[in-house]
Amino acid sequence: MALLITDDCINCDVCEPECPNEAIYMGPEIYEIDPNKCTECVGHYDVPQCQQVCPVSCIPFNPAWRESKEQLMAKYEALQAAAKKN
Structure with missing residues (x-):
């Protein structure tokens, strides 16, 4: 699942x-x-970096956007491939 930023930002x-x-x-x-x-930083880090640095803890997982680790890795690979083309 992707992350989202709440109104507490x-x-x-x-x-x-x-x-x-x-x-x-x-x-x-x-x-x-x-x-x-x-990608919740899958492919880059072990944990989402935005959650790690947020001083008010306003970045939860988005329940409306559920993805498995495999789906997140596939998204990461697709983003990397697209970046190489540009």
């Missing part, structure tokens, strides 16, 4: 640069996570 700017897939971006009011790019 304080826009501290620490999560965005930590995302290896560039899935985090500034939305209209708070940071948001593109679930099509979020």
Whole structure:
């Protein structure tokens, strides 16, 4: 499953640069996570880096976007392949 940023976000700017897939971006009011790019850091790290650095713990797993570790790894591989083409 992808992660999401809740309304508790304080826009501290620490999560965005930590995302290896560039899935985090500034939305209209708070940071948001593109679930099509979020792999929960699978392929990069053992744990989601945005969750590790968030000072207010406002980045839970998104229950509406469930994915297995295998699906997350496949997404990671697809993102890596697309990045090499560009």
